[in-house]
Amino acid sequence: MEQPEDLNQINIELSEEIAEGIFSNLAIITHSNTEFVVDFIRIMPGIPKAKVKSRIILTPEHAKRLTAAMIDNVERYEAENGRIKTHDEPTAFPMNFGGPAAQA
Incomplete structure (x- = not known):
């Protein structure tokens, strides 16, 4: 018996709140x-x-798949937009991001 094509597809729902991202x-x-x-x-x-x-x-297994997908996407991004510059981060994350200190 042949299965309908839609059984091999996943219907993914994206709510407006989740679509905004974090x-x-x-x-x-x-x-x-x-x-x-x-x-x-x-x-x-x-x-x-x-x-x-x-x-x-x-x-x-999914962590490894995500890693491979991220590598693939970064490579495609760089092919279209140029190399992404990265900076070696210091051991302690700077709280002022290199800008002026916050004042109240």
Whole structure:
């Protein structure tokens, strides 16, 4: 018996709230033998406390697939837009982002 084509497709729903996205300028990745945890964090200038804005938990297989997909996308981006410049980050993340200190 032949299966209809739509059984091989996934219908993905994207709500308006999720479509807006979450800005993150720091990611912390940890792992155990069964999962990878990626915490996306937003650090704001002059504010010493940062909050995790989103946490994604992946199986090791999906973490490896995500890594490959990210590498592929970065390579395609650079082919179209030029090399992405990266800077070696100091051991301690600068709270003032190199700008003036916050004042109240």
